[in-house]
Amino acid sequence: MSYTDEVITLAHGGGGRLYHQLVEEVFLPIFDNAYLRQLNDSALCPSLGTALAMTTDSYVVQPRFFPGGDIGRLAVCGTVNDLTMSGAKPAYLSVGMILEAGLPIAELRRICESMAAAAKEAGVSLVTGDTKVVEKGKGDGIYINTAGIGLFPEGKKACPQKIQAGDSILVSGTIGDHGLCILAARERLEFDPPLRSDAAPLHDLAAAVQKAVPDIHAMRDPTRGGVASVANEWCGNGLSIEIAEEALPLSASVSAVAGILGLDPLYVANEGKFMLAVSESDTEAALRALRSHPLGENAAVIGRVVEDGRGLAYVRTPYGSQRLLDLPYAEQLPRIC
Numbered sequence: 001m002s003y004t005d006e007v008i009t010l011a012h013g014g015g016g017r018l019y020h021q022l023v024e025e026v027f028l029p030i031f032d033n034a035y036l037r038q039l040n041d042s043a044l045c046p047s048l049g050t051a052l053a054m055t056t057d058s059y060v061v062q063p064r065f066f067p068g069g070d071i072g073r074l075a076v077c078g079t080v081n082d083l084t085m086s087g088a089k090p091a092y093l094s095v096g097m098i099l100e101a102g103l104p105i106a107e108l109r110r111i112c113e114s115m116a117a118a119a120k121e122a123g124v125s126l127v128t129g130d131t132k133v134v135e136k137g138k139g140d141g142i143y144i145n146t147a148g149i150g151l152f153p154e155g156k157k158a159c160p161q162k163i164q165a166g167d168s169i170l171v172s173g174t175i176g177d178h179g180l181c182i183l184a185a186r187e188r189l190e191f192d193p194p195l196r197s198d199a200a201p202l203h204d205l206a207a208a209v210q211k212a213v214p215d216i217h218a219m220r221d222p223t224r225g226g227v228a229s230v231a232n233e234w235c236g237n238g239l240s241i242e243i244a245e246e247a248l249p250l251s252a253s254v255s256a257v258a259g260i261l262g263l264d265p266l267y268v269a270n271e272g273k274f275m276l277a278v279s280e281s282d283t284e285a286a287l288r289a290l291r292s293h294p295l296g297e298n299a300a301v302i303g304r305v306v307e308d309g310r311g312l313a314y315v316r317t318p319y320g321s322q323r324l325l326d327l328p329y330a331e332q333l334p335r336i337c
Contacts (some may be wrong), residue, residue, distance in 0.1 A: 002283075003075045003265075005230055006054040006104075006105050007101070007102050007104050007105060008099045008100065008102065008103040008104075008105060008108065009042055009099055010101050010133050010135065011133075012131070012133050013099070013131060013132050013133025014133075015151075018132065019131070020188050020307050020308075022105075022131065022202070023039075023131075024052070024209070025127065026105065026108060026109055027131075029114055030109070030112040030113055030115075030116045031112065031115075031119075031126045031129075033126070033127065034126050035092075035125060035127035035128070036126065036129075036142055037126075037156060038290075040128075040237060042128065043092070043094075043127035043128040043253065044263055045127060047219065048091070048151055050151050050152055050153065050154065050212065051151075051152040051158075052088075052149055052150065052151060052152070052289065053086045053087075053088035053150040053151075053152065053158065054148065054149050054150075055079060055082040055084050055147065055150075056079075056084055056145065056146065056147040056148070057075070057078050057079055057082065057145070057146055057147075057293050058143065058144065058145045058146075058285070059071050059074055059075045059078065059140070059143065059145075059146070059337060060141050060143050060335060060337075061074060061182060061184060061335060061336060061337055062102045062140065062335045063185050064107075064141055064142065065110075066182055066185040066197055066317040067181055067194060067195065067196045067197060068137055068177075068181060068183055068186065068196040068197030068199060069114070069197045069199040070109060070110075070111060070205060070289050071144055071269075072110075072111035072112060072113075072114035072115035072118070072144070073118045073199050074197075074199050074271060074337060075095070075115060075144040076093065076118035076122065076124075076126075076146065076201070076272060077118055077121050077199045077201050077202075077271060077272065077311065078110070078117050078146070078199075078223065079093060079147070079148040080093075080118075080124060080148065080200045080201045081145040081201065081202060081203075081221045081271075081272075081274070082148065082152035082221070083148050083149075084201075084202050084203045084206045084219075084220055084221075084274075085159070085202075085206070085274060086150065086158050086159060087152065087156065087157065087158050087159035087210070087219070088150025088151055088152055088158070089150055089151050089152075089153065089203065089207075090122055090123070090124045090148055090149075090150045090201075090203055091124060091125070091143075091148075091149055091150055091151050091207045092124065092125055092126075092127050092148065092149045093119065093124050093125070093126045093127070093146055093147065093148045093149075093150075094126070094127065094128045094129055095115070095126055095129040095130075095144060095145070095146050095158055095170060096129060096130045096131075096132075096146075097129070097130070097132070097142060097143070097144055097145075098122055098133075098134060098139055098142065098143040098144075098145075099132070099133045099134070099139065099141075099142055099227050100133070100134055100135075100136060100137075100138065100139030100140060100141050100142065101134065101135055101136040101139075102136045103139075103141050103142060104264070105326045107141075107287075108167065111142065115232070115308075118201065118302065119319075121201055122201035122203055122247065122248065123203070124126075124148070132280060134305075135303075137267045139183045143199055151249070153162075159216055159218065159219050161217070161218045161234070162218070163217050163218050163234055163241060163277045163305055164217060164239075164305065165241060165305055165307035166209070166278070166279070166280050166305060166307075167217055167277045167278060167279055167287075167304065167305040168277070168278055168279075168282075168283040168301050168303075168304055168305075169231075169234075169243070169275060169276075169277055169301070169302055169303040170275065170278065170283070170286055170287060170290065170299060170300065170301050170302065171222075171227065171248075171249065171273060171274070171275050171278050171299065171300060171303060172202070172205060172273050172274050172275075172276075172290050172295065172296045172299050173198070173248065173249060173272070173273050173295065173299055174198070174249045174250055174251045174254065174273070174298050174300040175222070175226065175248065175250065175254070175265050175266070175268070175270055175273060176226070176250065176251075176254040176258060176265035176266075176268035176270065177195065177196060177197060177198040177251060177254055177270065177272075178197045178198050178199060178268075178269050178270050178271040178272070178337075179226070179268035179269040179270070179333050179336045180195050180253075180257050180258065180263070180265075180333075181195040181196055181197040181200050182333065182335075182336045183199070183261075183270055183333050183336075184257070191253055191256070191257055193251075193252060193253050194252050194253065194306065195254070195257065197271060197272075198270060198271055198272035198273060199271040199272050200271070200272035200295055201204060202272065202274055202295065204293065204295075205293045205295045205296050206219065206274065207275065208261070208289045208290075208292065208293050208295075209279045209286055209290055209297075211289070212285045212286060212288065212289035213278055213282045213285050213289065213291065214279070215278075215279070215282065215287045216276055216278055216286075217276075217277040217278060217279065218234060218275075218277040219275070219276045219277075220233070220234075220270075220272040220274060220275050220276075221270065221275075222269070222270050222273060222274070222275055222324070223269050223270060223271060223337060224269050224336070224337060225267065225269070225276065225306055225327065225328075226265070226266055226267045226268045226269055226270065227243070227248075227265075227266045227267075227270075227302075228264075228266045228267045228313065228322060228325050228326075228327065229267075229278065229327060230275050231266075231313035231325055232245060232256075232313045232325070232326070232327050234277065234313075235311045235312060235313050236259060236285065236296075237311065238307055238308070238309045238310070238311055239305050239306070239307055239311060240306045240307075240310050240312045240313065240314065241261055241268070241303060241304075241305060241307050241313045241314075241325075242303050242305075242306050242314060242315075242316055242322075243302055243303040243313070243314070243315045243316065243325060244302060244303055244315075244316050244318065244320055245316060245317050245318060246264065246299060246318045247300055247302045247303070248266070248296045248300070248302055248334065249299070249300045249302075250265055254268075262306070266315070266325060267328060269333070269334065269336045269337060271293065271337065277305065283301060287300075288334060289299060296297050298312075312324060312325075313326075315324040324325075
């Protein structure tokens with residue numbers, strides 16, 4: 001029996017021969033780089049000499065594989081995008097894996113290869129990591145935690161939240177794709193056209209917009225809680241966020257499936273889109289920059305910042321009425337990232 005036919009056992013987490021075999025035959029060949037190859041408790045990376053951004057996140061998605069990605073791609077893209085939204089250039093990642101006894105090593109290798117491909121796409125190095133193994137039935141296959149470090153090139157500052165009345169609210173593409181794709185994959189629902197996750201690293205797209213519009217007032221990727229969550233976070237101090245319902249970019253699949261299931265795409269998670277607030281005078285430049293990139297070809301202006309003293313997020317319908325875009329008590333779709 002070859003090593004690829006085996007499954008994870010508790011012994012793989014014990015620090016002995018099987019653990020070292022896992023590192024040497026699975027992790028190192030896939031994630032290989034000079035920093036990881038040192039196999040120290042901490043990666044020894046060159047001095048960066050600039051301000052840093054740091055983030056961390058954990059991923060527990062079920063199912064682990066879905067159209068458009070898997071838990072590994074999701075982990076890398078999610079961390080890269082969190083750094084990108086601060087205005088930083090992603091550089092280094094760490095990964096911690098909690099593996100359940102019984103997970104096929106071939107499946108683990110597939111997840112790692114997906115992570116390596118996503119890291120290469122995003123131009124980052126995975127420089128250190130950790131593995132723990134839990135008993136069968138106590139880990140749902142695999143949980144992944146990633147941490148990331150990003151750099152601010154000389155002269156570039158973090159993107160603070162400085163939303164102002166009159167700002168335009170844009171989104172970089174269609175919304176709701178990831179969350180509904182996970183739901184369909186989990187429940188084995190088939191739709192035509194099929195749903196596909198939008199998981200992607202956003203560093204290049206964000207850089208293109210920042211070059212065209214240096215004074216972006218806010219950026220955020222609408223993951224859990226979707227567009228509604230970000231809109232609510234951007235309210236306050238008498239400023240409201242008005243979303244135009246007819247302006248929302250929706251794929252045919254998302255529009256149809258959301259209607260069938262009674263779900264509001266504004267609350268559904270995305271993993272390859274971001275929202276930004278820019279001044280009215282910068283709106284067209286931002287929109288052109290977004291649409292010039294493959295990941296932003298469906299970008300749209302979806303709303304505006306209104307100084308009305310209420311500090312609320314709401315949707316303006318095509319009939320002129322308004323509905324409150326409040327935060328739900330809990331997630332509509334659990335375990336989507």
